[in-house]
Amino acid sequence: MNGGDWRPTARADVLARRARWLAEIRAFFADRHVLEVQTPVLAAAGVTDVHIDGMREAGSGRWLQTSPEYAMKRLLAAGVGDCYQIAPAFRAGEQGRWHNPEFTLLEWYRLGFDAPALMDEVSMLVDRILGPGHYHRDSYQGFFLAAGLPDPLTATADALQKAAAEATTSPPGGLDRSGLLDWLFSETVVPALPPRAFVTGFPAEQAVLARREAADPRVAARFELFCNGVELANGFDELTDPGELRGRLERDQQQRRTTERAVPGIDERLMAAMAHGLPACAGVALGLDRLFALAAGVDSIAEVMAFDWPHA
């Protein structure tokens, strides 16, 4: 480091717009009587998610949150009601045009909402920042089939491997079935999505914290919003059964163990809160830096952050 790169990565006028957008979001939730909350950034428990690596603070060994989800669910179990939070989140190794190891999440929970109702609210919020647009909704399966790919719920790993071999880009070797789904989704499905698209009904194994659809237990009540091919938000009809959640988290831990990655313990305070009772609710996390980058018309989140990771 020679210090010569001390200047912000976002222009001053973009930072001013960022401040106005944040005020707009707070007004959106105030109008709806959704409570703004703050929870600790450093916590004793980490997350066991197979594809998310947390960072630890060296002195205390505590984990920097990868999202404020667990703390907010404890608030919900304690009866705080509808709530939202604008919080920094940290994920090791995620760096690129649309990733920064430290980023800002907007996360909110709505009691009595199901996934479709929450998608409606997400569109209203996104309209406030990006301007009104049409939101296309289809299932993960529907978007796969529309892209000419095999049915993601039934296809064998071999069939997916064959579809991957026909793509314009060559896939990495050694992907298992779920890795192939992720690869086909990123390389073939996402580039073909309409400008604003909600993808719903993800395969159940891709949604640890979501309720399964009663009508088809192969899929979870999970949705994602993509705008211009950028993944903006991820929401669930929240799983409220602590026994079911413990089973899923233990499977994640087992998978992390086999891939020789750090295996954080299960957050027992979250489990106790869920045993006490998480009210029926839907929740969503939205990447604010990405939303603001789209609103500013720039093509990297560094341009809407005061200082990105390499300059922090």
Added chain:
Amino acid sequence: MATYTTNQFKSGLKLMLDGEPYTIVENEFVKPGKGQAFNRVKVRNLKTGKVIDRTFKSGESVEAADVMETEMQYLYSDGEFFYFMDPASFEQHPAPPAAVGDAHKWLKEQDVCNVTLYNGEPLSVEPPPHVTLQVTQTDPGLKGDTSSGGSKPATLETGAVIQVPLFIQEGEVLKVDTRSGEYVSRAKD
């Protein structure tokens, strides 16, 4: 065997893929929030120049290509090979015409070139951005015409043919841009 992991990827990094040396042109980190992370890269084959798209699982290791760019002095050609010398070790490296490619049009003895070595053998040669070469043949220009437009072909001492202003005469020494193949000016001594 030296390897790189995907988090070291950046443009210019040299990799071995399917037994061929490549250089990274573009690297993009791609990750669905809850899914497997990938690196989507554009790589250029250092032998053929062909650019292809590849994806890697993030964290994957890839063999490094033993490719080194180094400055070398061009010595001479014996008709079969072009000989370059490492100015530090005085070691000579014969480069086949395929490696020299179009650069041969600009190579004058003693000039320092950027030579890419793969396993110690020249893989490609980049001439200096500007070279000074003598005109060996050109039609006589219009006398007194030193400024107005118009150009004519001129053959240089290396055999290259370029367009020059009408006032350039045989025997003159010119400065030439090797990237565009264009006349820059008369060489000032």
